[in-house]
Amino acid sequence: MIKLTLFKALNNFNLDINLQLESFNIAGVFGPSGSGKSTLLRCISGLEGKQSIYINNQPVHHLPSDKRGVTLQVQSCPLFPHLDVAGNLAFTQKHCANRQTDLSEQEVITALELQPLLKRNVQSLSGGERQRVVFARTLLAGQKLIILDEPFSALDWPLRFKILTTMSNLAAKFNIKFIIVSHSLKELLFCCDTLIQLEKGKVINQGPSGLVAKAIYVNNKQTPLSLLNYDIIKFDEKYGVYHLQIKQSEQQLFVSPNAVEQGGKLVIESEQIAISAIKPIHSENTNVLVCILTSAEVIDSNWQLTLNVDGQTLYCLLSARVWDQSNYNVGDTLYAAIHNLE
């Protein structure tokens, strides 16, 4: 549990935050550039200011950074250039005192697939490789509260989803709490259970990530991303696709390995979904999900439809013309064809 009261005058506004984070595994902080996100993180970790901060009901504001039990990975965090990749990891494990997790170097190297990079000079790493090594080093500091400032911005989406899944698994396995700052709602929605929205130094929204993210999307006149949880049934070697079953449902999808290997959740953009009231022919062999229309809202002259797929949510967008001609009503059973999965 984290409780903090911060007040700090910044250049254009005051950072004025009263925040209480109860049970969470990964909390996201979302906000535009210059909204005070990084300063908030620096205050929690002790790099800036002496503000009122309690972690697990213990006051930590009087403690220096190395005694707070918090690791902060600052934005564009550098690796130590006099050591190679393996040296950077070993250095952290050796010299960081009061390690609270028994996460071993080998576990981190395996989880983040760093084996091929170990002997490399840190100056020769690409942006994405560097961010993975920096994250590994942060994990090896061994603290139970880890704060990350734009940690994976240089990774492409498939790899980013994969690392975020690894992070979720580590959070669950080693009871590590993460606070992650990103300007990408897609990234935060994928991995966070709690979301905090900052604007001009103030928390304007806080809660379960699905709800906060939807509110932000609606506010920005955008359609939310859909995330579906699934179980893998089998891999069809003949066609090179996975057969997935939607969690707590009998419905199946056929998905290419790329989308599955990123782990955990299937990310579906609203543009990938087409809906119909009539059941398509051979729908059991195509990526069509039966769902129920739970709400429809106008967003910027289009209609955003919220669909329930056996307990999970899909968002799709219809133009006003199609909406008017289709006569859909809340409660109707609809068929959502999902494209570009195979």
Place this chain on the structure above:
Amino acid sequence: MLQSDLTALWLTIKLAFITAILLLAFCIPVAYKLAGYKGKFKPFLEALIAMPLVLPPTLLGFYLLVLFSPTHAFGQFWFWLTGTQLAFSFQGVVIGSLFYSLPFVMQPLVAGFKQINQTYNEAAIALGLSHYKRFVYLILPLLKPSIGSAFALGFAHTLGEFGLVLMIGGNIQGQTQVVSIALYDHVESLNYAAAHQLSLILLAISFACLVLLFKFNKSIVGVKQ
């Protein structure tokens, strides 16, 4: 080569080496503090350290000579402590050189610490490394190239010292007669052959020092990653 020239050469190298080592020992902790200091006295401290860059060496020599004299409290204290006088002695010349070469050792170190502070030190604080571990295992190893530069600059600059040594050391063979003064003597007595010989040796040593300096500079770790 004249025996007196060899003595002068050895004395010069000894002087430059001792000065550079003593300055490093003094400047590393001071530069560390100075690089992180943001108070209102910062420009005054920086100006004070840079003063020997702009002052004529004879001015420094004059004030040090006054300080070393047996009529001054410091001169008396030194005499009480060691039983010797500082003026016209090797120790006196070393003290003078410490002032004279101070900025050449201090400035590369301050620049090195600043560069490390801005990037690597903060990352290490955020990782939760203690102050001691950061200094010993991170900052000092990263500072190596700056220490090399500072040593090479301090050494090379002391080699070429003339006015200050002449003022506080005089021209005593084996005691205070450094290469630049021996060279001056040869030119005054029109012994150009000896002057050439000594000049070439000094040129070679100075050049080697600067080559080493630029080699160190090249290997300085950049902020860019």
